Amino acid sequence: MKRKPKDFLTAFLLVGGLLLFVGCGKVEKYSMTDIAMGTITNQTIYSKDGDLTLAVRNIMLELEQEELSWRIEGSEVAQINAAGSGVYTPVSDRLYEELEILIKLSEDSGGAFDITIRPVAALWNIDAWAAGKISVTEENQAAEGASTNKEQPDIIPTHEQITLTLTYTGYENLSLTDGSIMLPKDMALDLGAAGKGIACDRIAAYLREQDVYGAVVSVGGSVVTIGKKPGGTPWQIGIIDPRDTSSFIGILYLEGENFVSTSGDYERYVEVDGVRYHHILNPATGYPADSGVRSVTILCDSGILSDALSTACFVLGVEEGMALAESYGAQALFVDMEGNISMTDGMKQFFKEK
Ligand code: AMP
Ligand code: MG
Numbered sequence: 001m002k003r004k005p006k007d008f009l010t011a012f013l014l015v016g017g018l019l020l021f022v023g024c025g026k027v028e029k030y031s032m033t034d035i036a037m038g039t040i041t042n043q044t045i046y047s048k049d050g051d052l053t054l055a056v057r058n059i060m061l062e063l064e065q066e067e068l069s070w071r072i073e074g075s076e077v078a079q080i081n082a083a084g085s086g087v088y089t090p091v092s093d094r095l096y097e098e099l100e101i102l103i104k105l106s107e108d109s110g111g112a113f114d115i116t117i118r119p120v121a122a123l124w125n126i127d128a129w130a131a132g133k134i135s136v137t138e139e140n141q142a143a144e145g146a147s148t149n150k151e152q153p154d155i156i157p158t159h160e161q162i163t164l165t166l167t168y169t170g171y172e173n174l175s176l177t178d179g180s181i182m183l184p185k186d187m188a189l190d191l192g193a194a195g196k197g198i199a200c201d202r203i204a205a206y207l208r209e210q211d212v213y214g215a216v217v218s219v220g221g222s223v224v225t226i227g228k229k230p231g232g233t234p235w236q237i238g239i240i241d242p243r244d245t246s247s248f249i250g251i252l253y254l255e256g257e258n259f260v261s262t263s264g265d266y267e268r269y270v271e272v273d274g275v276r277y278h279h280i281l282n283p284a285t286g287y288p289a290d291s292g293v294r295s296v297t298i299l300c301d302s303g304i305l306s307d308a309l310s311t312a313c314f315v316l317g318v319e320e321g322m323a324l325a326e327s328y329g330a331q332a333l334f335v336d337m338e339g340n341i342s343m344t345d346g347m348k349q350f351f352k353e354k
Contacts, residue, residue, distance in 0.1 A: 026048060027046050027047065027048055027213045027230060028046070028047060028048075028050075028051075029044065029045070029046050029230075030043070030044070030045045030046075030047060030051045030052065030053050031043060031044045031045070031053070032053035032054075032056075032057065034057055036057060036060040036061055036064065036199075036219070037060055037063070037064045037068075037195060037196060037199060037219055037220065038064075038220075039196065039219060039220030039221075040220065041057070041060060041217070041218060041219050041220070042216075042217065042218045043056055043057075043215070043216075043217045044215065044216050044217075045207070045212060045214075045215040045217075046212065046213040046214045046215065046227075046229070046230055047210065047211065047212050047213065047215075048211040048212075048213065049210045049211040049212065052206075052207070052210055052212070055206065056203050056206065056207070056217060059199070059202050059203055059206055060199050060202075060203070060219060063195070063198065063199055063202055064195075067092070067094070067095055068191050068195045068198065070118060070188065070189065070190060070191075076091060076092060076095050077095075077189050077191060080181055080183065080189055081118070081183070081188040081189055083182075083183070085183075085184060085185035085186075086182060086184070086185075087182065088175075088180035088181065088182045089180055089181055089182070090179055090180050091176075091179060091180060091181050093179075096176070096179060096181075098191075098194070098198060098304060099115075099176055099181065100176065101304055101305070101308070102115050102191070102194055102304070102308055103115070103171055103174065103176060105305075105308050105309070105312060106171040106172075107171075108324065108327065108328075109312040109315070109316060109324055111170075111171070111172075111283055111284060112282070112283065112284075112289075112312050112315035112316045112320075113193065113283075113308060113311060113312035113315065114169060114170070114171045114283040115171060115174075115189050115190060115191055115193070115194075116168075116169045116170055116171050116173070116174065116183070116187050116188070116189065116190070117169055117190050117193075117281055117283055118169075118187075118188035118189060118190035119165050119168040119169060119186065119187070119188055120162065120165050120166060120169055120281055120283075120286050121190055121192075121279075121281060122188075123157045123161060123162065123165045123286075124156075124157060124277070124279075124281070124288075125155070126268055126279040126281075129268045129269060129270050129279065156272055156277065162285075162286035162287065163286070165286065166283075166286045168185075168186040168187050168188075169187065169283060170187075170283075173187065174187075193263075193280075193307065193308055193311035194304050194307045194308040194311075195307070196219040196220045196221065196222035196261070196303075196307055197222045197259065197261050197302075197303035197304045197305070197306050197307025197308065198303060198304045198307070199219045199222070199303070200217065200219060200222050200223065200224035200259055200303030200306075200307075201224075201259075201302065201303035201304055202303075203217050203219075203224055204224050204226055204257060204259075204303065207226050208226065212226060212227055213227055213228060213230065214226060214227035214228045214229050214230065214235075215227060216229075216235055216237075220267075221261055221262045221263065221264070221267060221307075221310070222259070222260070222261040222262075222303060222306065222307050223237055223258075223259070223260045223261070224257070224258070224259050224260075224303060225237070225254055225256070225257065225258045225260075226256075226257050227256065227257070228255070228256070234253040234254055234255050235253070235254045235255070235258070236251050236252070236253060236254075237251065237252040237254060237260050238250075238251055239251070239252065239262065239295075239297055239333065239335075239351075240262065240264065240266070240295070241335075242264050242265065242266045242294035242295045242335055242339075243266070243294070243339065245266050247354075248354055249335060249339075249341060249353065249354055250341070250351055250352055250353040250354050251351070251352050251354070252297075252299065252350045252351055253350055253351075253352065254299075254350060257301070258299060258301070259299070259300055259301065259302055259303040259305075259306040260297060260298070260299050260306060261297070261298050261303075261306040261307040261309075261310040262295055262296065262297040262298075262310055263280055263295065263296050263310040263311045263313075263314040264294060264295035264296075264314075264335075265278035265280065265288070265293075265294050265295070265314075266278075266294070266295070267279060269288075276288075280311060280314045280315060281315075282315050283315075289314055289315040291314065291315060291316060291317030291318075291321075292317050292318065292336055292337050293313075293314055293317055293318060293321075293334050293335065293336050293337070294335045294336065294337060294339075295314070295334070295335045296310050296313040296314045296321060296332060296333070296334050296335075297310065297332065297333040298310040298313065298325060298330050298331070298332050299330065299331040299332075299333075299347060299350065300328065300329065300330035300331065301329075305328060305330060306330065309324065309325055309328060309330055309332070312324060313325055313332055313334070317334075318334045318336060318342055321334065322334070322342075322344055325344060326344055330344075331343070331344045331346045331347035331350070332344050332347065333347050333351060341353065
């Protein structure tokens with residue numbers, strides 16, 4: 001049964017406050033679980049500045065509505081996608097900067113990452129495949145049981161359809177110049193692989209300016225931590241077990257500001273005739289990436305990069321993905337098809353296996 005968005009909100013919109021004393025100031029704990037950017041979001045903010053959760057929620061909604069959503073008419077991405085062939089569409093400074101970062105990652109990943117994947121994603125109909133799995137932090141474990149991962153049979157496109165649709169993709173065909181972007185005919189942008197990380201960047205920028213003692217916010221598979229947790233213990237980010245999504249393979253213990261994103265084959269998928277088709281596509285083949293990994297987690301100092309790199313590294317697999325992450329100064333953790341865990345040296349100090 002399809003749940004109506006309104007019921008969903010009623011079920012998930014929880015706002016709470018709890019008084020704590022840290023140092024000489026009164027720090028209050030505020031939390032909210034909500035739906036935004038097509039996924040479940042969780043906030044825990046320890047603040048001396050009152051309840052900031054609604055402001056943070058608005059940052060996500062505005063980002064989705066005004067900038068990133070290809071679905072919402074009037075967003076920048078929707079306008080770019082709707083512009084006629086060969087038409088240059090002016091882009092806001094922020095989106096322009098983000099597009100530069102993402103196009104560079106497309107080049108650096110040899111095309112494993114590609115923001116023009118939308119026509120192929122639409123052909124597979126991946127948006128009809130259920131259910132954001134959330135990243136679980138110590139603070140939001142209670143909400144974890146609420147996430148869903150419906151399996152829903154779907155129609156698998158034919159090889160011919162995929163081959164044809166691939167001709168409408170290719171980041172190298174974009175023209176980003178002088179504050180504008182142009183897409184060739186029938187191409188379309190899809191920033192779904194980086195949007196939740198971009199949200200984390202925006203949230204961090206906002207919270208840094210407030211009197212916040214510490215905060216942890218998750219937007220689907222992307223998480224940002226800021227400042228300290230009262231009591232002095234580190235932030236704990238659970239890494240979901242890709243084949244038992246109700247449990248973790250281990251925990252990342254983090255201090256201060258961090259961005260963590262996970263891409264996994266369990267987040268959106270259908271199983272047809274025993275074959276799992278998931279939402280991370282290999283732009284070279286048009287099929288779900290088949291690089292031998294089930295999930296990739298990236299830790300770095302940028303939300304957009306943590307999110308985009310997790311997708312890119314998933315497509316590349318362990319060896320090449322590890323090299324790409326390291327070239328960006330990011331840490332990576334891979335879970336392969338046998339459930340083996342491998343990670344960059346720098347990740348080892350933060351990760352404790354369960
Ligand atoms: P994520 O869950 O962050 O790995 O992002 C997956 C989403 O990004 C998908 O739902 C698609 O919208 C889009 N996507 C899928 N494959 C790619 C790819 N190879 N490069 C860029 N975006 C992709
Ligand atoms: Mg991503």
